[in-house]
Amino acid sequence: MGKVMVDISISLDGFVAGPNPSLENPLGEGGEQLHEWVVALEAWRKVHGLEGGETTASSELVEESLASTGAYLMGRKMFSGGEGPWEDDPNFGGWWGEDLPFVGPVFVLTHHPREPLASKGKTMTFVTGGLDTALAQAREAAGEKNVAVAGGADVIQQVLAADELDELQVNVAPVLLGGGTRLFDGGAQQAVELVRVVDAPGVTHLKYRVAR
Amino acid sequence: MGKVMVDISISLDGFVAGPNPSLENPLGEGGEQLHEWVVALEAWRKVHGLEGGETTASSELVEESLASTGAYLMGRKMFSGGEGPWEDDPNFGGWWGEDLPFVGPVFVLTHHPREPLASKGKTMTFVTGGLDTALAQAREAAGEKNVAVAGGADVIQQVLAADELDELQVNVAPVLLGGGTRLFDGGAQQAVELVRVVDAPGVTHLKYRVAR
Numbered sequence: 227m228g229k230v231m232v233d234i235s236i237s238l239d240g241f242v243a244g245p246n247p248s249l250e251n252p253l254g255e256g257g258e259q260l261h262e263w264v265v266a267l268e269a270w271r272k273v274h275g276l277e278g279g280e281t282t283a284s285s286e287l288v289e290e291s292l293a294s295t296g297a298y299l300m301g302r303k304m305f306s307g308g309e310g311p312w313e314d315d316p317n318f319g320g321w322w323g324e325d326l327p328f329v330g331p332v333f334v335l336t337h338h339p340r341e342p343l344a345s346k347g348k349t350m351t352f353v354t355g356g357l358d359t360a361l362a363q364a365r366e367a368a369g370e371k372n373v374a375v376a377g378g379a380d381v382i383q384q385v386l387a388a389d390e391l392d393e394l395q396v397n398v399a400p401v402l403l404g405g406g407t408r409l410f411d412g413g414a415q416q417a418v419e420l421v422r423v424v425d426a427p428g429v430t431h432l433k434y435r436v437a438r
Numbered sequence: 439m440g441k442v443m444v445d446i447s448i449s450l451d452g453f454v455a456g457p458n459p460s461l462e463n464p465l466g467e468g469g470e471q472l473h474e475w476v477v478a479l480e481a482w483r484k485v486h487g488l489e490g491g492e493t494t495a496s497s498e499l500v501e502e503s504l505a506s507t508g509a510y511l512m513g514r515k516m517f518s519g520g521e522g523p524w525e526d527d528p529n530f531g532g533w534w535g536e537d538l539p540f541v542g543p544v545f546v547l548t549h550h551p552r553e554p555l556a557s558k559g560k561t562m563t564f565v566t567g568g569l570d571t572a573l574a575q576a577r578e579a580a581g582e583k584n585v586a587v588a589g590g591a592d593v594i595q596q597v598l599a600a601d602e603l604d605e606l607q608v609n610v611a612p613v614l615l616g617g618g619t620r621l622f623d624g625g626a627q628q629a630v631e632l633v634r635v636v637d638a639p640g641v642t643h644l645k646y647r648v649a650r
Contacts, residue, residue: 238608238630238646239622240452256627386614396450400632400646402598404625410451413616415468418450420612423642425635432642434450434612 227365228372229392230299232382233291234409235260235429236396241406242379252307252321254406260399263428264288274327283426287395292329296371297364301381302336305350316340320350331367335360335381357384379409386436387413394418395433439577440584441604442511444594445503446621447472447641448608453618454591464519464533471613475640476500486539495638499607504541508583509576513593514548517562528552532562543579547572547593569596591621598648599625606630607645 236242237260244254253260264270268279269288307321326332326348334352343350353360364373375385385391396409417437424431448454449472456466465472476482480491481500519533538544538560546564555562565572576585587597597603608621630646637643 238644239625240620244627259629398644400630402622402625402628402630404622404627408452410614413451413614415456415616416614417471418612418614420637420642423635423637425632430632430635430644432450432610 228294228296228368228370230361230365230373230375230385230390231291231295231393231395232375232377232385232391233395234377234382234397235264235399236409237399237401237403237406239402239404240408240410241403242377242409243407244403245405247308247407249307249321254403256401256403257406259401259403260397263397263399263426266428273329275325283424284397284429284431287424287426287431291374291395294372295329295374296368297330298328298332298374298376299360299364299381299385300332300334300350300376301378302334302338304376304378304381305334305336319343322350326350330371331364332376333360333364333367335384357381357388357390361385361388361390379407379411382409383411383413386416391436393421393433393435395431398430398432399428400430440506440508440580440582442573442577442585442587442597442602443503443507443605443607444587444589444597444603445607446589446594446609447476447611448621449611449613449615449618451614451616452620452622453615454589454621455619456615457617459520459619461519461533466615466618468613468615469618471615472609472611475609475611475638478640485541487537495636496609496641496643499636499638499643503586503607506584507541507586508580509542510540510544510586510588511572511576511593511597512544512546512562512588513590514546514550515592516588516590517544517546517548531555534562538562542583543576544588545572545576545579547596569593569600569602573597573600573602591619591623594621595623595625598628603648605633605645605647607643610642610644611640612642 244257247254271279332350418434421433456469459466481497483491544562633645
């Protein structure tokens with residue numbers, strides 16, 4: 227069976243999004259700086275239908291992550307791009323557009339039931355049965371591959387609190403965002419074990435095994 | 439002129455102390471885990487009058503930091519070990535005991551005037567004139583060497599907000615403390631530049647230059 231993983235970009239001060247996120251700017255003020263390193267990579271651009279890009283020490287990690295991911299678990303706000311009336315609108319297709327940038331099926335943990343979205347062979351399924359149900363569905367879909375907990379921070383915190391997280395990679399961008407959404411916002415004390423450090427242009431990758 | 443530096447241990451979730459700090463346990467619950475890597479080092483133990491210890495990839499960094507430090511700036515709570523009636527007691531000698539573990543004079547930023555403490559050739563001076571005054575005194579005492587902003591988090595945040603910080607090294611311990619005192623708790627957005635990553639037993643050192 228695969229692992230349950232988190233692979234997420236954070237600021238040096240621990241934020242996964244800047245202040246005042248909106249539907250137009252779901253990453254919040256300055257939040258795009260967290261992802262500059264990955265948007266520049268050919269390995270990432272290819273999956274998102276974009277041309278060009280560079281190859282850095284991060285490329286191998288991104289390729290490894292994409293190759294090992296079988297399914298995604300995602301929170302409702304990450305699907306919808308924020309909080310707002312659109313969440314309840316069954317015609318709202320989420321913030322992700324038609325070219326869903328995922329390498330496997332996505333399971334969205336939500337209280338808002340809706341029919342699955344399908345676009346160009348990719349699917350987003352909405353699970354209202356709680357974390358355990360969503361994780362079980364994602365695990366079954368992933369098979370031997372990993373379940374990537376895509377975010378947001380609250381669903382990552384739920385997975386950690388439920389003792390279901392195997393590995394956590396934080397990609398630390400060299401910026402202080404000063405406010406926004408924290409990756410870690412309280413929780414239990416827990417030891418982790420450093421697996422790997424990779425120092426790359428515009429980012430430092432720290433991968434940890436979570437002691438369970 | 440020397441630099442103004444921070445060199446501080448934090449948990450993966452961004453805390454410099456665990457929950458519920460007290461005079462008996464100023465690092466809070468679980469907070470001692472942040473410092474296990476340094477307490478184990480011969481380089482650190484020597485300065486603190488302790489025997490034994492090991493040499494790791496961290497040793498050189500600790501030696502470099504000690505050799506380059508000419509004076510310290512410290513917050514009131516870090517001096518007193520927490521908040522309490524002892525802060526106002528002129529007979530209270532602080533939490534640090536008689537063997538002050540510093541390689542230069544310490545300037546404590548406080549609203550509580552008191553006479554300087556001196557012990558075995560080392561001094562702690564209490565500055566009530568505000569951050570600029572305390573920093574000026576520390577800079578003068580440091581001469582060509584650096585001013586180390588020892589903490590706590592609030593004085594580090596003040597130095598950062600005043601645009602007086604040159605370099606920031608965070609020593610990330612592999613633990614989630616789940617609560618306590620955050621190193622970063624709001625502030626302005628600010629770019630930083632990674633200078634160096636050192637992966638050592640029990641800790642990952644990330645050193646940044648602060649863009650000013």
